[in-house]
Every structure is written in structure tokens, then in C-alpha cells.
Amino acid sequence: MTDNLFRGQLVHLAADEPEVLAKVSSRWAQDSEYFRLLDSEPPILWSEKKHKEWIEKELEKDSSDNFGFMIHKNDDNAVLGFIALFALNWNHGDTLVAIALGERDHWGKGYGTDAMRIMLRYAFQELNLHRVGLLVFEYNPRAIRSYEKAGFQPEGRIRGMMRREGRRWDWLMMGILRSEWLQLQQESG
Amino acid sequence: MADLLSGKLVRLTAEEPKTLAEAYSRWSHDSEYWRLETSDCARQFSVWGIQKELEKELEKESENNFFFHIRTLADDRLIGNVGLDGVRWQHGESFVGIGLGEREFWGRGYGTDAMRVILRYAFQELNLRRVSLDVFEYNPRAVRSYEKAGFRHEGYARGYLLREGRRWDLIFMGILRQDWLALPTEDR
Amino acid sequence: MTIQTQLFEGALIRLAPIDHEKDAEVEARWTNDPHYLHALESKPAQPVSPAQMKKKYEAIEKQLEESKNSFYFTIRSREDNRLLGFVRLEWIEWTHGTGNLKMGIGDAGERGKGYGSEALRLLLRYAFDELNLYRLSAMLGGDNPAGLRFFERHGFMQEVRRREALQRGGKFYDVVHLGLLAEEWRSKNPKEVEP
Numbered sequence: 180m181t182d183n184l185f186r187g188q189l190v191h192l193a194a195d196e197p198e199v200l201a202k203v204s205s206r207w208a209q210d211s212e213y214f215r216l217l218d219s220e221p222p223i224l225w226s227e228k229k230h231k232e233w234i235e236k237e238l239e240k241d242s243s244d245n246f247g248f249m250i251h252k253n254d255d256n257a258v259l260g261f262i263a264l265f266a267l268n269w270n271h272g273d274t275l276v277a278i279a280l281g282e283r284d285h286w287g288k289g290y291g292t293d294a295m296r297i298m299l300r301y302a303f304q305e306l307n308l309h310r311v312g313l314l315v316f317e318y319n320p321r322a323i324r325s326y327e328k329a330g331f332q333p334e335g336r337i338r339g340m341m342r343r344e345g346r347r348w349d350w351l352m353m354g355i356l357r358s359e360w361l362q363l364q365q366e367s368g
Numbered sequence: 369m370a371d372l373l374s375g376k377l378v379r380l381t382a383e384e385p386k387t388l389a390e391a392y393s394r395w396s397h398d399s400e401y402w403r404l405e406t407s408d409c410a411r412q413f414s415v416w417g418i419q420k421e422l423e424k425e426l427e428k429e430s431e432n433n434f435f436f437h438i439r440t441l442a443d444d445r446l447i448g449n450v451g452l453d454g455v456r457w458q459h460g461e462s463f464v465g466i467g468l469g470e471r472e473f474w475g476r477g478y479g480t481d482a483m484r485v486i487l488r489y490a491f492q493e494l495n496l497r498r499v500s501l502d503v504f505e506y507n508p509r510a511v512r513s514y515e516k517a518g519f520r521h522e523g524y525a526r527g528y529l530l531r532e533g534r535r536w537d538l539i540f541m542g543i544l545r546q547d548w549l550a551l552p553t554e555d556r
Numbered sequence: 557m558t559i560q561t562q563l564f565e566g567a568l569i570r571l572a573p574i575d576h577e578k579d580a581e582v583e584a585r586w587t588n589d590p591h592y593l594h595a596l597e598s599k600p601a602q603p604v605s606p607a608q609m610k611k612k613y614e615a616i617e618k619q620l621e622e623s624k625n626s627f628y629f630t631i632r633s634r635e636d637n638r639l640l641g642f643v644r645l646e647w648i649e650w651t652h653g654t655g656n657l658k659m660g661i662g663d664a665g666e667r668g669k670g671y672g673s674e675a676l677r678l679l680l681r682y683a684f685d686e687l688n689l690y691r692l693s694a695m696l697g698g699d700n701p702a703g704l705r706f707f708e709r710h711g712f713m714q715e716v717r718r719r720e721a722l723q724r725g726g727k728f729y730d731v732v733h734l735g736l737l738a739e740e741w742r743s744k745n746p747k748e749v750e751p
Contacts, residue, residue: 221651243432269431269457270494270600273721273731306458312718335716338735339691341652347690352716352733372590372601381588382603426611434602493590493600495723 184301185248187293192248192301195258197238200249201231203258207281216319217279219341244269246306250280250294259285262294264302264311272309272357274302278322287321295329303360312354316341323351330355330363372493373436375481380436380489383446385426388437389419391446395469404507405467407529432457434489438468438482447473450482452490452499460497460545462490475509483517487548488556497545504529505537518551519543563682564629566674569640571629571682574617579630580609582639586662595700596660598722598731625650627682631661631675640671643679645692653690653738655683676710681745684738691737697722698729711744712736 185192205227207213214222225233237245247263260280267274276298280291302308313331315322331353339347373380393415395401402410435451448468455462464486468479490496501519503510519541528538548556564571586592587609590601604612616628626646633640643659659675661667683689694712696703699722704714716733723729 219649219652268598268721269455271598271721271723272495273598273718307460309723310718310720312721332719334718335714335733337693337715337733339737340654342690352718354718354721356720373588373603380603382584382605382608384605384607423607426607431599434600436603489600492725 184305185297186253187297188253189290189293190250190252190259190297192262192294192297193251195249197231197234199258200234201227203281204234205230207260207279210281210283213279213281213283215343216316216322217277219316246301248298250278250290252285252290257282259290260294262298264298267308272307273312274306274308274310275312275314276302277313291322292325292328295325299329299355299360303357308357310354310356312352314350314352317349317351318343323353326353330360332359372489373485374441375485377442377478377481378438378440378447378485380450380482380485381439383437385419385422387446388422389415391469392418398469398471401467401469401471403531404504404510407504434494436486438478440473440478445470447478448482450486452486452494455494455496460495461500462494462496463500463502464490465501479510480513480516483513484556487517487543491545491548498542500540500542503539503541505539506531511539511541514541516555517543518547518555520547563686564678566634566678568634568669569631569671569674569678570634571643571675571678572632572637574613574628574630575639576610576613579639580606580613583642583662584609589664591664592660592662594697594724595703596658598697625655627687629675629679631659631671633671640666641675643675645679645683645687648687648689653688655687655689655692657683657692657694672706673710676706680710680736680741684741689738691735694734696732696734697724698732699724699727704732704734707734707736710736711740 183191205225208222208230209224211222244267246267247261249261250259251257252259259282260278262276262278264274264276276295278291278295278298280286299311302311312334313326314337315326317336332355334352334354337350337352340350341348393413396411396413399410432455433451433453434455435453436449437446438448438450439446447470448466450464450466452462452464464483466479466483466486468474473479487499490499501514503514505524520543522540522542524540525538527535529536584604584606587603593601620626620628625648626644628644629642630639631641631643632638639662641659641661643657645655645657648655657679659672659679661672680692683692694707696707698717708714712734713736714732715735718731718733720728721731
């Protein structure tokens with residue numbers, strides 16, 4: 180058995196209290212670049228209070244299919260972002276994953292890739308899934324590189340799914356199969 | 369896969385609360401059926417009472433339970449129910465339960481046929497790795513049926529039930545995906 | 557095409573609202589066919605009773621009212637108004653002009669008669685000329701080649717293959733994403749010039 184399923188080299192995954200989540204969520208949401216890299220919905224600005232209410236309502240729902248975690252730095256425990264599985268089709272062993280780092284001064288330093296590695300190990304070893312997929316916006320090359328490093332393969336482009344800043348952008352879909360992930364584990368020893 | 373839900377003698381269905389209420393009420397008056405089926409104390413239910421219960425059930429939606437009713441292929445009679453209860457998805461495992469309320473269908477292969485259909489559903493539609501069940505020591509007819517369907521004995525809990533003044537064991541059985549794949553095609 | 561043109565009337569079929577009384581029993585019957593369910597959804601095939609179907613209809617109409625980003629139509633025969641199927645437009649993102657399409661003809665005996673094609677043609681006109689969407693998406697299982705051919709005949713292009721995202725009958729299949737852009741649809745369906 181792996182010692183700590185939730186710990187990687189740079190980060191670990193954890194659950195946080197609603198107050199903590201509300202604080203960081205409402206701060207991150209005001210960074211429209213962060214928001215528009217993550218979400219196709221138009222950014223809106225909720226109060227911290229509204230964020231907290233929404234978070235608490237989500238936490239009250241049935242948690243058996245909820246695999247969402249906050250990403251914490253190992254050295255000082257700072258909250259950097261979140262990572263979550265969604266659209267989990269248990270009977271097919273298929274899921275999608277979403278990740279976002281709200282702390283922009285930590286972009287491009289390997290934190291996201293490390294968190295994704297932890298989540299992939301969790302998906303394949305603890306949940307015993309067959310594949311993990313994701314969608315990423317064409318205008319987010321940093322994320323695309325991170326996903327490639329984690330082992331995701333491109334699976335196609337959904338054309339023109341967003342119109343932002345006066346032009347159309349595609350959604351890229353990527354996926355990694357269990358066999359591919361196992362192969363990567365063997366290669367890295 | 370048109371026959372995912374059909375076997376040789378029975379098919380699996382969804383039923384209206386009104387239809388079920390009438391059948392369940394009648395079956396609950398058969399204490400032998402009841403005591404083979406459940407460890408809950410023998411009770412009796414009115415049609416109205418059961419219908420109200422079933423209508424409440426409609427409100428609940430479960431992604432971890434797959435419950436069906438059993439109808440004969442020959443003349444579409446409602447004879448019982450069968451279901452996968454509490455799928456533990458990450459382990460690919462579930463318990464199965466079955467009951468034939470219409471006693472004239474006992475010991476004639478209907479239960480075994482329904483069990484074969486639900487096992488195929490578990491292994492090919494839900495892609496599970498294993499199906500478990502438990503059965504009372506005083507139900508040898510069921511034990512034989514489960515053996516025919518491919519289940520293996522795995523152990524028993526001693527003196528689990530107290531009925532008619534003596535203790536009875538609870539027998540545990542299980543079938544793995546590879547056990548099921550190894551069965552002859554006509555038994556799947 | 558003018559405002560007087562009927563959006564919901566075809567030659568063989570019409571798009572229509574749900575009939576809570578009549579439709580539940582018909583659609584519940586369709587759910588006994590795993591092929592039908594597999595063509596529409598990835599969750600495990602399970603038949604539903606008319607009572608459960610009625611609850612589904614209530615949930616659909618509630619969602620239509622609350623979310624304002626989905627549309628639902630039944631497909632009915634013009635001959636005798638019988639229920640043939642349904643078509644659903646959902647996940648609409650208005651700021652980007654995108655939406656997802658799902659449709660089905662319930663009875664295997666009613667397929668291949670042109671009902672689905674006519675319903676899709678009406679829906680595409682509704683989506684592109686009334687809702688002014690930029691593109692439509694559709695998702696199908698690799699175990700449904702007839703469905704893939706149907707959408708491709710109407711101009712949809714395969715865009716994504718999520719590999720081995722389905723496990724059915726002991727085999728793996730891809731989930732295929734298709735898309736049709738409004739401009740592609742328009743080039744194949746030019747407007748008649750107004751006199």
C-alpha cells in the first residue's frame with residue numbers, strides 16, 4: 180500500500196473548511212485570466228458570503244461521487260488551487276478531471292503537474308478506473324504542456340466552442356488509459 | 369444485446385406501484401416465502417400500505433442499486449424480484465438478492481434463470497468484478513440454484529438466525545468475473 | 557422563409573409538447589429495449605415504469621423552466637399524433653452560441669422511415685435560425701454506427717474520439733463527439749430569395 184495516497188513531491192491534496200474555501204475562491208474569481216482559463220461561463224463576482232453558502236450547499240450533497248480536493252504546497256501548506264473528478268461513469272470506469280491553480284505566482288512551476296500525478300494515481304489505484312479524460316481551452320498552452328507531461332494524449336478538437344476577445348476558440352480533449360498510465364509508472368521506475 | 373434483460377424463462381422489468389402493491393401484499397401473507405426471503409420478522413401488509421411505500425420510493429433515485437421485477441416469458445406473469453444492492457463501484461462488487469413470491473414457480477428453474485440474467489447484467493452492463501450473496505441455511509433449494517448459476521461457497525456466519533426455536537447459519541457465496549466467463553455459454 | 561413559416565411542422569412529423577397522460581406508457585415501453593437506451597445514454601440500461609416516466613417528464617419541464625438553457629420536443633406523427641420519439645437541446649451557452657443535441661426514435665419499427673431526419677431538419681432550423689446558435693454538438697457511442705452515419709448524413713463532423721470510454725458486452729468502444737457549425741448548415745440550406 181502506498182504510504183500517503185494524497186502526497187506528491189511538491190503538493191498534497193486535502194479537504195478544507197468552507198470559510199477557507201470561500202476566501203480563496205472569491206479572491207481567485209476576481210482574477211479574470213484565472214477564471215477564463217478554467218471556465219467557459221462569463222466571469223461573475225460573488226461575495227465571499229455567497230461563495231461560502233454555495234460551498235456549504237455542495238458539501239451537503241451526497242458525497243459518494245464527489246472527488247474534489249484542494250491543492251496545498253508541501254513546504255508551507257498554502258492553498259494553491261483545486262483538482263476534481265466529474266462526469267464519473269462508474270460502469271464504464273471513465274471520468275473527466277479538472278484542475279485550476281488560483282495562485283498565479285505558482286503557475287508554470289510544476290505544481291499543477293504534481294497534483295495531476297497524485298490524482299491519476301488515485302483514479303487508477305484507488306478508484307480502479309479505466310481512463311481519465313479532460314478538456315482544455317486552445318488558448319491555454321501552459322496547461323496543455325502540463326497535461327502532456329502527465330501522460331495525456333490528444334483525442335480531438337471541438338471546433339469553435341467559445342467566442343472570446345472577438346474570435347473563436349476550440350476545446351481540446353485529451354485522455355489517458357489505465358494501460359498507458361501503468362506503462363508510464365514502469366518507465367519512471 | 370436485445371436480450372440483455374431476458375433469459376430462457378423470464379425477463380426483467382420495471383413495474384407500476386399499483387401492480388407491485390397487489391403482488392407484494394399477497395406474497396407477504398405467505399410466511400414461508402417471507403421467512404426464506406428475509407431475516408426481518410414475518411409481517412403482513414395491506415395493498416394500500418405497500419402502494420404508499422412504493423410511491424415514496426419513486427422519489428429516491430439510486431445509482432448504486434439496480435432493482436428489477438421478474439415476469440415469465442411464456443405468459444407474462446409477475447413472479448418475483450431480483451436486484452443488485454449497494455454496488456461498491458471502486459471495488460467492482462455488489463450483493464445480489466432474489467425472491468420468487470409465486471410459490472408455484474419454486475424449484476422449476478425460474479429463479480436460476482433470473483439469476484443468470486442479473487449476473488450477465490452485473491458482468492456485462494455494470495462491468496463488475498464480483499457478485500456476492502448470502503442465503504439462509506434452511507433454504508437448500510436456493511443454495512442449489514445459486515450453485516447452478518455459478519456461485520461458490522465462501523464461508524458462513526454461525527447461528528446468525530434464531531427461528532422456530534433453533535439457530536441457523538448464514539451462508540456466504542460469491543462469483544468472480546473469471547468464474548462467470550468460464551461457465552458454458554448457455555449458462556450465461 | 558418568413559415569420560409565417562411553421563417552425564414545428566414537417567411533412568410527416570411535427571415537433572410537439574409532452575402529453576403527460578398518453579406518452580408515459582409509450583416511452584416506458586421503449587425502455588425495455590437496451591439498444592434504445594444504449595443509443596441515448598452511457599448509464600446502465602434499466603427499464604422504467606410509466607409512473608417513473610411521469611416523474612421524469614415533471615423533472616424535464618421543471619428544468620426547462622428553471623435553467624433557460626435547454627429545450628425539449630416530442631416527435632409526433634402528423635397522421636395520428638402518436639408519439640415517435642423526442643429531441644432535446646441542452647447545455648446551451650448563450651454567450652458562445654453552442655448547444656448539445658440528443659434525439660431518439662423509440663420504436664425500432666418506426667426507424668428508417670424518415671421521421672428522424674425530418675425532426676433533425678426542423679431542429680437545426682430552430683437552433684440556427686431562431687436561437688441563432690453558432691454550432692451544435694452531439695455525442696454517440698462507437699457501438700452505434702447507424703447513429704453516427706445518421707448525423708454525418710446531416711452534415712455533422714467527427715471531432716473527438718474519447719478512447720475506450722464505454723465498456724459494453726465485454727468490449728470497449730470510443731465515445732465520439734460530433735459537431736455542425738451554423739455556417740456549414742447554411743451553405744447546404746441556402747435561404748430562398750425574398751420576392
